[in-house]
Amino acid sequence: MRIVVLGAGVIGVTSAYYLAKAGHEVTVLDRQPGPALETSFANAGEISPGYASPWAAPGIPQKAVKWLFMKHAPLIVRPTAHAATWKWMMAMLANCTSARYAVNKGRMVRLAEYSRDCLIALRQRTNIAYDQRAQGTLQVFRTQKQLDGIGKDVEVLKKDGVPYEVLDRAGCVAAEPGLAPNAGKIIGGLRLPHDETGDCFMFTNALATLCAEMGVTFRYGVEIRRLQMEAGKVTAVETATGPVTAEAFVVAMGSFTPAMLAPLGLDVPVYPVKGYSITVPIVDEARAPVSTIMDETYKVAITRLGSRIRVGGMAEIAGFNTDLPPARRGTLEHSVEDLFGGAGDQSRATFWTGMRPMTPDGTPVIGPTRYANLWLNAGHGTLGWTMSCGSSQLLADLMSGRKPEIESGDLALSRYH
Structure with a gap:
């Protein structure tokens, strides 16, 4: 499946990695000239599941x-x-x-503990x-x-x-x-x-390099304007240089996620x-x-x-x-x-x-929306680095039709409605 990921912070890049690992064709779009140049740039550096x-x-x-x-x-x-x-x-x-x-x-610790295990596995696999x-x-x-x-x-x-x-x-x-x-x-x-502990900026850049070797396309310096809809599905991302089409779309834009989704009638409390x-x-x-x-x-x-x-x-x-x-x-x-x-x-x-x-309850929003081909991975607050790998593995499993290894129903946007 051809998938476009919006955002190249640690959440967007880990999403791309696990989606590519699952066999999908992935393109990542970001307005910055490189990965992890906003919230992921200089965070506290802690990977602390128990303190989630x-x-x-x-x-x-x-x-x-x-x-x-x-x-x-x-x-x-x-x-x-x-x-x-x-x-x-x-x-x-x-x-x-x-x-x-x-x-x-309880659900934050569940996700964060799982994410720590995913990070350990990734590190062992890639060095x-x-x-x-x-x-x-x-x-x-x-x-x-x-x-x-x-x-x-x-x-x-x-x-x-x-x-x-x-x-x-x-x-x-x-x-x-x-x-x-x-x-x-x-x-x-x-x-x-x-x-x-670890440097999130270093990690995200190193993982982006691995993603590129796996065939992920990164397009930096791209002004993302809006999502184009047709017949109840997203058909393309409108950018300053033209539309980018795909079969599925992941919004991983951190604090900018609500503004991107509001025109579609989606209220994301981030x-x-x-x-x-x-x-x-x-x-x-x-x-x-x-x-x-x-x-x-x-x-x-x-x-x-x-x-x-x-x-x-x-x-x-x-x-x-x-x-x-x-x-x-x-x-x-x-x-x-x-x-x-x-x-x-x-x-x-x-x-x-x-x-x-x-988010107001502290838990990120991960999973489907009411639009069949639009997915979310956002709202991680102070724990994006801690939860990144687990969130993205979970998302990749859901988008690939596999049952995630942990409970995921209470992480979706639907919990607010």
Whole structure:
């Protein structure tokens, strides 16, 4: 089957890979001059299935009020009059219940664990390299209240059979020796030993090269205008240089997915939640992190990527705003310096922002639409890198008429209707 994939981020490229592997003829279109140049470019670098959790959680509305007055707030809400913003926020708040959190986290962990297994298989099959490490993730808590609040997450981990360790301060330092000089600032942690790290940009580019060797066609610098319809099916993608036809179409455009599908009467609740990162060259190995550390207080991930430290986090609701406020950089610098002071050279750090395509329930939208030849793989939020391979293998199975290895019915767009 001839398939066109819209988007060349990590989701679009992994979609192309698994579809090509299934025997399909694939073309990928993207407006950028190469792969992974938007949200996939400089994310936090963590592959953390066990920490796959929706932002919509019990207590978040109350916490959000407190965060508004924090200097280093993990959530920033900029005033906006856009109806789509308020609609998405209200839908997110509706998911901030214990019952909804359990359902949403359960299916996110299911997909993320499967995705990790798919990535391991891909790596073994291709020997792809992307500054990867498999040394676990450590979530560190600065207060006893934070540590006491992990009960619901631990219940989900137990239910899904995800190995975990609850550590005291000494245990955290044993797992991440670079914490030793500042160990007094934490009281304990939750460690998932099977989690991984890696550079998403490097991975996506290397996989795009493998895709090209498999016969996938990449067309970069293409302005995608709209989908053309006829008799209830998509017939072509209209671009600035003319139509591109196929038998099936996959929309993997991240935060731009809703605008592409709205003219077809499809309401896809994906919103561009802005995130930030800095990439810091390491100057002191002994002080540097070994793998990924989640700083629970600031919702910041600190990840070792080769000779660099990637520090990413925050959620800013501000539409498609792409500015780089110094205050956001200050939060990232504060988190990493507070825990791993002196490990990196902040004067040579690079500062970046990207739009995370988030759904109100945290789970991506993967699968069919009401149009027989139009498929979705979007809305992965902060977990596109973590969920990319599993999402795309699942999509390829569905499009090829095969039964996926995990439950997929509750991942489709139909769950919102």
